Amino acid sequence: MSNHYAPPEWDEASDPPLSDILARLSCALDLAEGMPIGHALRTCILSMRLARRIRISESEISDLFFAALLKDVGSASRRTQVFDLLALESTNAQLFLRNRPWDSSHWNHLPQLLQQSRLGPNPAVGIQRVLRVALHKNRIARGLNRSSSEEGYAVAQELGLSTRTAETVLHRDEYWDGTGRPTGKRHGQIPLLSRILGIAQMLEAVGTAKGHESAIRLLHRRSMNRFDPGLVAAATLLHDQGPLWNDMESQNLVATALRLGPQNSLLPAPPSTIDRLCVAFARIIDARSRFTYRHSERVAQIAISIGVEMGIDEHRMGVLRRAALLHDLGNLMQPPPTSEQQAKPTKDELTLRDRHTQQANDLLQATPGFSEVAEVILGHHERLDGSGYPLRRKGEEIPVLSRILGVAEVFDTLSSERPYQPRMSPKAVYSLLEAATPVAFDPRCVHALYVTAALHAAA
CATH class of the missing domain: 1.10.3210.10 (Hypothetical protein af1432)
Incomplete structure (x- = not known):
């Protein structure tokens, strides 16, 4: 097809801010990941509060803000890869997969998955496939996470965002003890913004599902192995003093995220x-x-x-x-x-x-x-x-x-x-x-x- 088309010169006065666009489109990424609507926005809010508590620079605040909204941008195809891998035909089984966040611990739920699924017209073949996946679960989980992290890094770069934003997305699932993904970085090798984002996304997921106190208890249990102990202490102090979870139940999470975000968050996007x-x-x-x-x-x-x-x-x-x-x-x-x-x-x-x-x-x-x-x-x-x-x-x-x-x-x-x-x-x-x-x-x-x-x- 011919494509004789030049993008129009839009009126800059009417151009919306990229931060506002991403904040709203992040809801689609939440649903694609099987997470509750507002997951990325609440993660962004928690990231902003923790980042401002430790007083990082305004440019770092800006990079973290966009990374938090885009953190799952590379994960949209991961669930489809899992469906292809298991080749399950039961709608119940697929909804079971969809309604759980994907990480390595998810594979522990495969026995329950077997119980819920009819496994298609040939149950024996289906069971063999699921067991084969379970046998190699760690390697498969590493591959899926590496793929989604690298895709997220690429998308952030394609959008013209900073290298630091892209690297924050890339390393958000690294662990303090070096057992995380995709590269196994440890301690100070992990970018500071990735460490903040890793804590924020865990607090949001557990806090929404099981309550704020449960999230803080889990954060403490995973301090020194998954999470930076200094950041754990800062998050705990925010929790004890009250402001960590403020406005998390708000109907206007976008406004809260933008208010806590960088000073330039409302600049128009070209x-x-x-x-x-x-x-x-x-x-x-x-x-x-x-x-x-x-x-x-x-x-x-x-x-x-x-x-x-x-x-x-x-x-x-x-x-x-x-x-x-x-x-x-x-x-x-x-x-x-x-x-x-x-x-x-x-x-x-x-x-x-x-x-x-x-x-x-x-x-x-x-x-x-x-x-x-x-x-x-x-x-x-x-x-x-x-x-x-x-x-x-x-x-x-x-x-x-x-x-x-x-x-x-x-x-x-x-x-x-x-x-x-x-x-x-x-x-x-x-x-x-x-x-x-x-x-x-x-x-x-x-x-x-x-x-x-x-x-x-x-x-």
């Missing part, structure tokens, strides 16, 4: 940074399955080609590109497919599928600078005859950009391999779209697709 953020999240979304690798970026390229042919103005082209990159954002909030080998999605998966555009819309409507993007995503599965979802809109009720995105998404999906369907040729996909026009698809969008595809083929 459009190029927001565009890089959209690309980064597109890759996180698509990493959930080998069948969707770079799907969102291809959809964006196709949508932009259609938009250029249709004469869409520069501002709306920017909106269209961001919407295309984030069109499957709602999928981060859903469990991975029950199997990549089955003939077609299950009824439950289809029900969840119908919700993903609404989920993305709800999240992005609350994210500064993304309301137009949210509206485009909400409508991209609507069809002109009202047969689409989630709102059954018809005809002119569907925004033009949503119609473009809908055609682009169908074209890439059908011309790519999927577990439930073979790859179709571009010509066959176009014929299918043409047959459904103008009943389901806008003739202008389908014609523009044909023109750009023909030009691309000629080139």
Whole structure:
């Protein structure tokens, strides 16, 4: 597809701050990790309080702030890797996996997992697979954590954040005694900000699940082996004096995090940074399955080609590109497919599928600078005859950009391999779209697709 598109010069006065965008998008990462909504924000708040207690510099505060919000950005594909590894077909078993944070201790729950799962049509093979995984659990856990840490490091760099922010994400699971991951650093070899973040994420997870006192007791038990004893003492003092957990039950965690964050946290982010953020999240979304690798970026390229042919103005082209990159954002909030080998999605998966555009819309409507993007995503599965979802809109009720995105998404999906369907040729996909026009698809969008595809083929 041709891609004659230059990002528009957005009005800097209206550019939202990156901190606010990341704070809100972190909720999607929470759900992708099977954590309660607000996990990253509460971790950020705890990190800020501990960091200010030990009086680190404002530049370090800034780097830690972004690292706390992005700490799980490399982990979105880890659960899918686990599902692929175990190849469990029981929905109950997969929900069991999804609802527990992943670390090496998680493998101790495999006996319970065996009890809850039907293990597919061949139980003996399923049991052998699970036991084989259990036998190599430490090596597997190391590999999964190393992969997610390195992916998080790469994403932070792609966003143009500081090297210190990227390294904080990379080493957040290192332990004081050198038994952590991914590199086995110990004591002062572990970056200070990573040590702070490691304590904060544990306090948040345990404090939310079992209460603040339980979190502090566990922190003390793991002092000297997992956590820096000096930071443990500082966190304990904050707990005893009261302010450590303030506003953790607040309905506006974003405001609390921004208030405690760096002084420059509300500086506007340039459009190029927001565009890089959209690309980064597109890759996180698509990493959930080998069948969707770079799907969102291809959809964006196709949508932009259609938009250029249709004469869409520069501002709306920017909106269209961001919407295309984030069109499957709602999928981060859903469990991975029950199997990549089955003939077609299950009824439950289809029900969840119908919700993903609404989920993305709800999240992005609350994210500064993304309301137009949210509206485009909400409508991209609507069809002109009202047969689409989630709102059954018809005809002119569907925004033009949503119609473009809908055609682009169908074209890439059908011309790519999927577990439930073979790859179709571009010509066959176009014929299918043409047959459904103008009943389901806008003739202008389908014609523009044909023109750009023909030009691309000629080139």
